[in-house]
């Protein structure tokens with residue numbers, strides 16, 4: 213069995229196999245993901261809740277004074293950067309569709325949809341893949357900090373590979389039907405066991421397949 217299959221099966225036995233279900237609406241998912249950049253999930257959720265509460269629609273956010281948007285999303289951090297980005301994106305959607313919608317990308321070929329999202333200000337491979345996978349159920353594999361760290365430790369990608377390049381490499385390694393469940397299970401394992409600073413290797417159900425652990429435990433422990 214391949215390294216990937218061993219890891220996938222071990223994660224499924226630990227956490228089950230999450231089945232895709234619609235997440236946030238596409239524009240909500242995009243804005244929430246932009247808010248999540250360089251902050252915690254709790255701060256993202258707080259900022260997202262505040263902007264949804266303060267404005268009656270995304271069009272109202274687009275048309276609002278920058279200072280009001282900035283104040284609403286302040287808990288997410290980097291508000292001076294994120295607020296104008298959000299308004300720029302909403303303006304682009306408005307200019308292209310006459311409405312604040314992303315529905316047109318549902319029917320685009322995958323790479324066209326990805327390219328369209330990547331052309332938006334502040335949207336990189338992770339944000340584009342999150343919108344495609346979670347809002348549309350399209351086969352894109354997001355690489356966040358947990359997925360990147362675990363993929364390197366487990367030996368799925370080279371230790372020196374950037375998160376940006378890891379998107380294409382993991383999309384090649386992981387079967388498309390596993391993108392959703394593997395992404396979520398890696399994140400869960402990264403939060404609960406394989407944490408960034410001190411991974412709990414002794415209680416990790418993946419240590420038999422883990423290159424990082426094999427290196428720590430020495431060649432005699434195989």
Ligand code: SF4
Nearest residue numbers: 406411413416422425
């Ligand atoms: S053995 Fe350690 S480094 Fe490897 S996946 Fe488990 S917790 Fe992470």
